[in-house]
Amino acid sequence: MKDLKYRAYVKRTPYLFLAPYFCLVCIFFIYPLISAFLLSFQQTNGPKSKAFVGLSNYSFVLTDPDFHKAVKNTAIYAVFSIFLQLPISLGLAMLLNTAKDKTKGFFRLIIFSPNLVGQIFVGVIFSVLFVPRYGLFNRFMQSLIYWGLENRWLENPTLVLPAVIITALWMYVGFNMIYFLAGLQSVDKSLVEAARIDGANPWQVFWNVTLPAIKPVATFVVVMSTIGSFQLFELPFSLLKGEFGPSSSGLFIVSYLYQMAFRAGDLGTGAAVGWILTLMIMIISLTQIKMSGTLEEGK
Amino acid sequence: MNGIHIFLLCLAALFVLLYALQPKRPKIAFTYLRYIVLALIAAMVMAPFFWLLCSAFKDSSVLMKYTFLPPIMNWAKEINLSNFRELFKSQPSMEGNVYFWQYIINSLFLASITTIVQMFFSSMGGYALAKYDFKGKKIIMFFMLASMMIPGVVLLAPVYKLIVNIGLMDTYWALVLPGACSVFGMFLFRQAIVGIPKDLIEAGRIDGCSEFSIYMNLIMPLVRPMTGAFCLVTFLGSWNNFLGPQVYINAQSKLTLPVVLNQYVGVYANQYGVFLAGTLLAIIPPAILFFCLQKEFISGLSSGAVKG
């Protein structure tokens, strides 16, 4: 009889290995997910007051100018993190790629180091660096381009978003650089040499050889950055000391959710925001994956 | 025109000079240029760290007076350990006096236990996904991918309710359990394990391994770089976790560094000096870890990305 059990045992094994995941995901993901879904059609206030409001939460959020602002800020941040942060990361990676191993390790260590500091710490540190007149950043700008000493980065609605972008730039450039470095290692050197012999200039080599070769990595980084951008919360939260900036200039989608659910106490609307955000992230990242055409390769 | 401008001009001039001297071999000049650019960027990245280092030792009354360090003749008066003394002062609480080193221990414990548990469960899941064919695998993979896109805050309220209901409030279980099996980690480990030849596993089966001992004795030793990388990422995430302990932990003596340090920069208290001193200390453990694990981290993470 013991023998007969062996087949069943082998068949069962993957489920056993996945059992912790199944258990945890049911308890801490699916169940809350369902609660959050039901919640998004309700208004709640304390244990006694609960009311079904249909799609009212969704329609409110979608027509709320604050939500529009949050979406706009998030989109701007996402665009900057893709079109400013990633090119800088790639540029740094390319500068480093051909360096000697030791040099490479040294610069990699330095440029990555901001990632060791938690967002909550970085936020507070930069809130001091951005202080008008005394802050390190303001002084640096002043001595470099004679501008910005008195800039109220965190109080001026037009400067809050740039401040968040600059802080994020400092934090994340190194992280993406590591991915790009790995991607560049996989570029076939003989291909580059062949292109050179064919008379391609460095720009053409980059465009026609390097870029296609790092496409899978680039797609990965772009998708991860976008998802990260849409989930941005702790960094601006601590940078702006738990507020959302003047005129909500530092309001992002997740901060809007947080504010709705935990400040205004409207958990139902918060849940609705969560679902809208989830939908947005899925659509955008799937579009990105589709566009880059690496869906099939990407397993 | 100031020091910074002159310095930058000198660097530029040197480039022009190098280029002019050997116009036929521009490579030297461009190599020089490349390292200058890298060095300048590295300096900019390090500046906040240097500032942090300086500020942590500045007396709170002179924190804003000097950008970095005061002139050397003022050191005796203005540079001291007052911030650290304040930090390590005992704090009264209902559980008796709490000392700063307790928060360090709490943070270390929580981060390391989270790392171990997550590594164990995630790698197990990753192994199953990489090396077994079973019913529902595709659905599970798709579900995992989709679940990575759902932001955690969506679940904050229901999970909170759950944690309270099952009586895990104010325990570290509340922080370890919900994330004990990370989807991201499962993908990373799957990625690493997929590359291990099937023969090895079968050789193990014939040699007398049970399925679990194949995982423990054959698979895990072979994905050490990924384990290292994953350890670092998880440790960092848990070490710097703010929202979790903030929401789930009540007792002062159980709090972790980010939460405790954040108490120094509220509305009623703005002790930036103390906060910065604490932050400086809080950076040390992950820095040590990263320094030791650099190689594994780079190769582990990048293998995940390159393969997509």
Next chain:
Amino acid sequence: MAKVFLKDVQKVYDNGFAAVKGASLDIADKEFMVIVGPSGCGKTTTLRMIAGLEEISGGTITIGSRVVNDVPPKDRDIAMVFQNYALYPHMTVFQNLAFSLKLRKYPKAEIKKRVSEVAEMLDISSQLDKKPKALSGGQRQRVALGRAIVRNPAAFLFDEPLSNLDAKLRVTTRAELKALHRRLNTTSIYVTHDQAEAMTLGDRICVMYNGEIQQVAAPMEVYDKPVNRFVAGFLGTPPMNFLKGKISSSDGKNVFILTDGDIVELKNDNGQLKSYMEKEMVLGVRPEHFTVEPFAGQSNNGIKSQVNVVEPLGDRKDVYMSSRSGQKFIANLDPHTAIDVDHQVTMYIDINKAHIFEPGETGKNITISKN
């Protein structure tokens, strides 16, 4: 004690593909059985079913006196040598050899004794502290062997163990393997696609094709008396030539008329040819059974052909020819034969050693008697 019986063993995958269609095979104790066949013929699947790595869809496998269909691999008392050796890269050679013993909780001293014995036997004693990465291909191969031997199992299973070695090493290792088997005298099942290995190593050969066992017999018997066209064509280099034509009778004699008109006189008819009269058949002739001179008493069996390529190989000469209607064949001639490209020659067949097959890939050999 360690006989291995396969009875109607089947393997059907979930997608409906039948890799093995009812294979039955008796392997005697201490026998060296080689399963040979082209890739995809199901030979590896069969071996993996014996090892327990693959689920058996139908039939039974018996090792010793025990039906092992549902016995886990580790309890089947077998050892396996993999094509890629499957050495554990993170363990030293010693640990690799000792691993299975350790899992079976042998005492430390016993493990050490056994491992050093085996290492001695395989001449890898000096490599015990190295990791597999630091070894050469041949050494790795030995470690893989050693890992199987050290357990002293009831049967060895080999899955193309020599295919990753270079040609020279393959030949020497082949010989060593044979010597080893003679010394250990353990039942061995050896899978390969290389017919030379099959011929040299096997006590018996099992030829598989398309998921079915074609013939099981001693090497020379399979070579001399292939049961069908596939088996005939699979063994031997260069392979057997197949010439299309039909059986007819002329002047009371059975003849084989090739499509291009040449007539080959057939001999020793046991009467079985009668039923094949005037049917399309295939004449199988091994290259070495061609000559430029007619054989004694067989004057009427020449094929007019043209020489396309001549490959002098030292010990012999491979001549690529085509008949008048363009049927290609290879003849294996004495190296000193005066023959050159574009010569028109008549090739004679040693009809005693020729076979006649039914048409089709696995056409039956009608010239060997059924019993």
Next chain:
Amino acid sequence: MEFPYGKAPFWILVMAIITGLAMMLSRTFTNAGRPDLVFVVFAPRHYEAYLKLIPEFERKHNVKVQLQQVHQRPLQTRLQSALLADTDVPDMVEIMNPFMGAFMKGPLDDVGFVDLTDRVKAEKLDEKMVESRFSIWSSRGRIFALPHDVHPVALAYRRDIVEHLGIDVNKIETWDDFVRIAHEKIVKDVDGDGIIDRYALDLSISGTSFFPIILLQRGGRYFDSQGNLTMDTDITIDTILWYIRQSRGKTRISFPAGEGQPFYKALSDGIILFNFVPDWRSKVFEIDAEDLKGKMALMPLPAWEKGGRRTSTWGGTGLAITEKSKNKELAWELAKFLYLNKKDFSDRFAMLNVIPPLKEAWDLPAFQVEDEYYSGQKIGQIYAELAPETPPDYVGAYYEMVDGKTREVLIDGGVYYEKYGDKGLREFVTEKLKQKAAYVRRVMNRNVFLREGEVEITDANSSKENAG
């Protein structure tokens, strides 16, 4: 023997074991069952103060009280989600004023806190304490928390510089006086480098903290006593315009000094001379800007018209008892013990500079002490004199939103002002404020729990109630 899974997991495992042991060793204390009362506070200084007082209460009543300190934001978040989840909550909490509103979103019997109105009336506390302070903790006429403080606002100024400039603060009776003197004597580029480096007042350009102070002093407010929205009245518009003119453009008299160390740096550099300082902040100054000892002094706020109110309020803490508490009576005892404890008022004033709302306490000798930091002024007396005038501040369910939206108008108006000047500013601000008010009404109207006829959401101008 090498650890087969690599160095990293090995050392992390070692660390987990060591720290785990260390934690077990350091936790020698034992939790002797559930305490009779759990009391959560957010202010570290309150925490320290109560920690000293509670043992006496425990002895007197033979009970066990557990005091917890939680950061203010998480306290609110946690409390809110706990009340929503119907889970375990502390028996008593101290809450900051703007956060109270969030608990008032539902029907009165679902507030989550015990309605203290009858208890307060029974003890005659509404008479003994500064009456306007109950406004913060009231909704629809019911009181849900006991006020901890009054927090009257005065102006703290750099006495040394102000005297040096020849300014007599006694002559500054109104804000018009203040602005005039600021223009005449204070706002200057002292070192002649083209950057103005002396301003009269600290005003943040986003209006954080300071705008509500000015609005309240003027008699404006976001909500009336019934919880109706009154954010878009003429007073609000006037105050926004005044604020913009003083904090923006070339003729501004204020400098946004920020918070924390940057603020104290600006203060000690003499970049700002006057600050809004409620009683609690006067202590923060003493601690954080130690070197200004003897250089500071306090004065009442200038009035908006001669003889008008010369103070406002900033902040406020209240003690609420949760509806779920099993020991409500004991909690009420503890609340009284802590908040009406005359013996302790002196200690706490010395520690926090905070004036209690209990009027009879102000005669205690502790409130007559001359404060060296404020150039020997009897600051207890100064604040006590201002206290009765403190304006009420009705919180309402959407306080934080209204505050935020109003300040958005302030910021948009400021940008407009810097671009186009005074022309059309009033119209612009009025228009914007109406828009924001309409938005808030829309949000309030969504609230199905407030619709039950308990609160009438009316247009602001129809309810022009002016409370003293």
